[in-house]
Amino acid sequence: MAPQHSTPDSASGPLPGLPGLPVGVADPCVHCGFCLTSCASYRVMGTEMDSPRGRIHALKAIEAGQLSLDATVASHFDSCLGCFACVTACPSGVRYDQLLAATRPKLNAPDLRSPAQRSWRRLLFALLPYPERLRALLTPLRAYAGTPLQALSRRLGLPRLLGPQLEAMEQLLPPLAPEAFSDALPVLTPAIGPRRHRVGLVLGCVQRLFDPAVNRAALAVLSANGIEVVIPPDQGCCGAVTHHQGELDQTRALATALIASFDAAVGPGRPGGSEPLDAVLVAASGCGHTLKQLPELIGTSFRAPVADIQEFLHRVGLSEAFQAAMQPLNHSDGQPAGPERPLRLAYHDACHMLHGQGLQDEPRSLLRRIPHVQLLEAREAGVCCGSAGVYNLVQPEEAAELGRLKAADLAGSGADLAVSANIGCSLQLRRHLADTPRPLPVLHPIQLLERSGCAPNGD
Ligand code: SF4
Ligand code: SF4
Structure with a gap:
């Protein structure tokens, strides 16, 4: 089983050349290259500096004072997807995830990316984690996304005129369901049949807008399996989008607000009922990965343990009635x-x-x-x-x-x-x-x- 990732252990102390990086984490790397075939960036770029081994080598050189984190070195860390396949693949147990988690905040220094890259990232982080802002932007696009107009625009190659980043965004834009534009899910959905468990559900900021059918399905499956579900009505983003890019202050603010929305929904006289939750579930694994790290990231977490919805259903089992149906x-x-x-x-x-x-x-x-x-x-x-x-x-x-x-x-x-x-x-x-x-x-x-x-x- 792959290790669960955490932020670096601050007790291990910083690397001298790059303050904040954990000492000793890079040491077990013997440069064997077993991680290379699993590395997505190495797969498409083919350059050593864009592989886990190359990046670890760069960090060691920084530690030894032979290299500094300039824009070129930073670009080789920006090319990393943060997929952690190399951690699973490494026979020496190198925690590249810890090295990357400590490096990414440093890549956000003003002189390491071009002004255009910084502006684009600022725009993404001002938009994606805020469902209301995203809704406002997407509302006029309802007449475009998934319609013949979009098909025609693509046939004519018009998205290409927007530049590579906006073109990529246009290409990913799915048809927008009407339910994406309202928070219509009930705060409290009772279990069907005898209640076995009581959980909270994190909706995910991108998921609720671009694929709202997933949360609807989650609610239906949980309820049909005897699981009562609480959905705090004003919940925002969990902070995964910003966490994965090392924007830690924004991540802390988003995660803290999300926890507060659960606290406001569950308790005596609250709309989600007074009884405590058995778990807080999420049906988007990128969110789940960050939510499980909240104790290390912000020093606190939900009052109930976080689990991926499949992990939870696998653990508690499908109900007999559900299986029969x-x-x-x-x-x-x-x-x-x-x-x-x-x-x-x-x-x-x-x-x-x-x-x-x-x-x-x-x-x-x-x-x-x-x-x-x-x-x-x-x-x-x-x-x-x-x-x-x-x-x-x-x-x-x-x-x-x-x-x-x-x-x-x-x-x-x-x-x-x-x-x-x-x-x-x-x-x-x-x-x-x-x-x-x-x-x-x-x-x-x-x-x-x-x-x-x-x-x-x-x-
Ligand atoms: S990270 Fe692990 S697999 Fe990759 S080169 Fe180093 S020791 Fe080998
Ligand atoms: S986390 Fe980065 S270095 Fe590791 S396999 Fe993924 S892309 Fe490669």
Whole structure:
């Protein structure tokens, strides 16, 4: 199982050449290169400085006073996706994740990126973690996203005129569902049947806007499994978007506000009921990865432990009633899957789930509970798809190359459907699968559980 990542242990002290970096973490690296084949940036850039080994070498040189963190060195850390596949791959146990977590805040120094890069990042961090601002921006785009106008614009190559970053954003823009523009989910959803558990649900800032069906499915599946759900009505972003880019002050502010929204919703006389929660769940693995680190990041956390929704459902088990109700799912031609022709699923491991939280079997095990499904493995299941938080918006060329490789891998697996438990990955996969000869639909595992166990006759 992959290690769960944490911020560096401050007790280990700073590196002299780069204050704040943990001493000794880079030492076990013997430069063997076993991590190179799993490294997404090395895969598409092919240069040693854009590999984990090269970056660790650079940090050691900085420590020895032979190198300084200038714009060139910083660019080789910016090319890193933060996918942590190298941590899983390393036989010497090098915690590159700790090195990167300590390095990223230093990359935000004013002289290490161009003014254009800094402005673009400022814009992203002023927008993405704030659902209301994002809604205001997206409202006029409802007449464009997913419509013939967008298809025409793309045919004419108009997005290219916007420049690579905005073009990447346009390419990722999905059709916008009406429910994305209101917080319509109830504060308290009772369990169906005897109550087994009581949980809170984090909606995710990007997920609630770009794929609101996932949170709706999560609510339906939890409730149908005897789990009462509290959704604080004014919850914001968890801070994952900024955390993954080393913007720590903003991350602390966002995470603190999110915790406060849960405290305001649960307690005597509060809309979410007075009883304590058993867990705080999230259905986006990038968010889950950050939420699990809150004690180290901000010195506090929720009053209940954080878990990925699949991790939690796997731990507590699906209810007998839910399992009895589960139906085979339909193929795209409307025919139900059966023993002769099972529905073939290719599960995509999100890096923040697999390498960041060590969750590999849990989602697969839940998917196997659906009657007549067959799980297929992509050839490069542990390699990043290029989404990586805002990576596909700040490093669009490298991200697009990774997206194409991943889409070809999934499309070539023979699956009928791709399954992804992280909103960033889902948007990236949909965008690049659309360009393959087999543009598979991409769904969240919880949506498949909903379709199997919550619909009267399956779907
Ligand atoms: S990080 Fe680990 S796998 Fe990579 S070169 Fe160093 S010791 Fe080898
Ligand atoms: S985190 Fe991912 S992209 Fe960065 S060095 Fe490790 S494997 Fe490569």
